[in-house]
Amino acid sequence: MAKTTELICVTCPMGCKLTVTHEGDTILGIEGNVCKRGEAYAQTELVDPRRMVATTVQVVGGVHPLVPVYTTAPIPKPLIFDLLSELRQVKLRAPILAGRVVLEDALGTGVTVLTSRDLPAAPG
């Protein structure tokens, strides 16, 4: 039986409203997407929904007590809170450079977590 699912693409700020016709995991047709990324989004959203995650990790000796970190690719939605717990265990020492690897292959997903900015050491 073909089913219709309404999705909103979150790939970019456009937020296209997608109407996806599918039989189980097999997509028969997509309407409403402005670009190709909408098709890819609908594919994964039906089968294996994923999201980008951004949070902070603790810093010792920095100008701020935290440094922001982010995933370079979306991770499976059900793993978001596991990833956050894992990152809560991390403690970095300042100075920190942007793009430093905080977690490699996070939770076996192949996704990398990087720092978002430089964080200088606190003076003194």
Added chain:
Amino acid sequence: MAKRTVDVAVIGSGPGGLAAAIAAKKEGAGNVLVVERDVEMGGILLQCIHHGFGTEILGADLPGPAYAQRFEQEAISLGVETLLDTMVLDITPTRQIVAASESSGLLEVQARSIVLAMGCRERTRAQITLPGARPAGVYTAGMAQRFVNVEGFVPGRRIVILGSGDIGMIMARRLTFEGAKVARVVEIMPFLSGLMRNYVQCLLDFDIPLQLGHTISRIIGRRRVEAVEVVQVDDQWRPVPGTEEIIPCDTLLLSVGLIPENELSRNVGVALDPVTGGPYVDERFETTMPGIFAAGNVVHVYDLVDWVTEAGYVAGKHAARFAAGDRAGQLDYVRLEAGENVRYVVPHVLTRDQLPGESIKLQMRARQPIEKPVWVELRDGEKRLIRRAERYARPGEMLTLVLPERSYEDVRQAETLTVNVLER
């Protein structure tokens, strides 16, 4: 008092200010000075740790701090100078800037041109006249964002958010990540005020309920927020009696809009548009005071940082040209008016004979949502100059109409141009 002279002075080092400084340098300005009141550059982007920045102009999905750092590094590598931890106190019509810092005391900077890039501020409880007690635990969403993402503490455990703006929704997710429970997001309008993608990935994903057409009628609690009273409103925003509901919470976040920050602009005599809250500008982002330009959210509140950066480029480039003495006599303007279903359009005027050799972006907000295909059009009376098809129009999502060079002749002939957003 320390005194110095620069070609272009930029006030604020958020995305608008950094882009303006970069563009001014690239246009050949000698000394470009950015004055920033914080101890580091980047502005509010530093606390916007979520993704979504750069998708339009960089083709990358970056978190705010990474986006800021990219432009900060470019500015520095081009030789832009900075004064950090320095607060601008006043600007004069002759473009003298008086600033103060803890390390240097009072400073005076004489600039050939100035770019205002102070960004915007959040509306507070006072501006929406929220009744009830005045306990601790009421914050603006951006303030809470700074607490959680920069300073490292969570403002509460059980949270209600008033307003469905992007910052509010993003904070709903962020606080959920940090273990807080977001009981509800309440929106007075019958529609979402932020982006749909944020509704999906910040609220729907975490089963956070959104209640449209409702507001908070009362804050309850003596020392600390204990609960809020939520009530349905009618189409005049009046509370509907009998629909009151008490929601226990210890924290109320307000995400009820942003206002361009123009205290300095007002003091120097820059004319402000009561609709946007920002300066009246022409297509080069020059204000009503010659040589004073404005870039980014100080003009009107943008949806995307990418567009703030683009606006900063335009302002900075023309500020550099002004500084170089590239101005012949008085300018003649063509008025640009917000027509049918348009709340405002920026720029407010177009220079009749000085239109730059590049296409110009007209950016506007619809007054009412139209969930059907629409035309966004530019008219000179009966004559339609250009139009663009959009799939819908929503007040929360800025509409852009690009004025191509081939339309310049039509602009020069016009007295007043009008933009409309009409059902197709």
